[in-house]
Amino acid sequence: MNGLHLIADIYRCRPNAELLTRRAALENLCVSECRNAGLSPLGAYFYQFEDETGEPAGVTGTVVLAESHLAIHTWPETGDVTLDVYVCNFSRDNSDRARHVFQRVIDALAPEETVRHEVIRGRLPVEA
Amino acid sequence: MNGLHLIADIYRCRPNAELLTRRAALENLCVSECRNAGLSPLGAYFYQFEDETGEPAGVTGTVVLAESHLAIHTWPETGDVTLDVYVCNFSRDNSDRARHVFQRVIDALAPEETVRHEVIRGRLPVEA
Numbered sequence: 001m002n003g004l005h006l007i008a009d010i011y012r013c014r015p016n017a018e019l020l021t022r023r024a025a026l027e028n029l030c031v032s033e034c035r036n037a038g039l040s041p042l043g044a045y046f047y048q049f050e051d052e053t054g055e056p057a058g059v060t061g062t063v064v065l066a067e068s069h070l071a072i073h074t075w076p077e078t079g080d081v082t083l084d085v086y087v088c089n090f091s092r093d094n095s096d097r098a099r100h101v102f103q104r105v106i107d108a109l110a111p112e113e114t115v116r117h118e119v120i121r122g123r124l125p126v127e128a
Numbered sequence: 129m130n131g132l133h134l135i136a137d138i139y140r141c142r143p144n145a146e147l148l149t150r151r152a153a154l155e156n157l158c159v160s161e162c163r164n165a166g167l168s169p170l171g172a173y174f175y176q177f178e179d180e181t182g183e184p185a186g187v188t189g190t191v192v193l194a195e196s197h198l199a200i201h202t203w204p205e206t207g208d209v210t211l212d213v214y215v216c217n218f219s220r221d222n223s224d225r226a227r228h229v230f231q232r233v234i235d236a237l238a239p240e241e242t243v244r245h246e247v248i249r250g251r252l253p254v255e256a
């Protein structure tokens with residue numbers, strides 16, 4: 001269960017594609033960037049919010065990975081997004097793969113500001 | 129997007145039910161405890177790992193909430209689990225609901241040790 005959990009609060013995004021408001025666009029981005037990074041999506045659930053007139057509003061979703069998960073939530077009213085990528089390093093060190101998908105998704109969102117946290121999950125490796 | 133993200137690394141669990149190895153048991157626990165806490169599950173994806181003989185091994189899954197998400201991963205080899213509950217406080221303060229479901233799931237896992245982190249997501253409220 002040792003692993004790396006990358007957390008970002010992402011502000012004032014202005015992506016080219018409709019990533020903040022269209023379920024399919026955001027899901028495709030997240031699943032394909034996980035695959036491109038060498039991670040293994042097992043399944044995904046993304047939900048489309050609608051406003052009171054039935055127009056697409058925010059999107060919320062998760063990609064379940066063999067290596068753990070990605071979670072993303074959008075607030076198009078303000079252009080803000082939260083992103084989590086957590087990978088365990090059970091059979092190999094997936095930290096670089098996690099950093100790759102994390103940065104690729106942030107870049108696609110074209111934010112003005114990103115606040116990042118990192119949490120080391122599980123026990124630290126015992127020094128030899 | 130302001131909200132509370134609760135993180136736990138949970139060690140040496142010995143639950144009564146087969147929560148570490150059975151997808152349905154773990155999914156039912158997580159979805160029902162979210163509902164009981166007053167949160168709103170929109171969907172869930174849980175995956176059953178199997179060992180080389182086809183017997184149930186670990187489980188990994190996420191519950192997508194109107195208020196954000198719950199994510200859980202089990203390692204039955206060691207009895208360890210990682211748990212995340214993140215709620216945004218967009219339309220109301222969901223922090224107490226998050227703490228409730230977080231503690232209920234941990235209690236059901238009957239661990240010997242739990243290491244917790246809290247991350248405040250988004251901007252802090254501006255003082256009047």
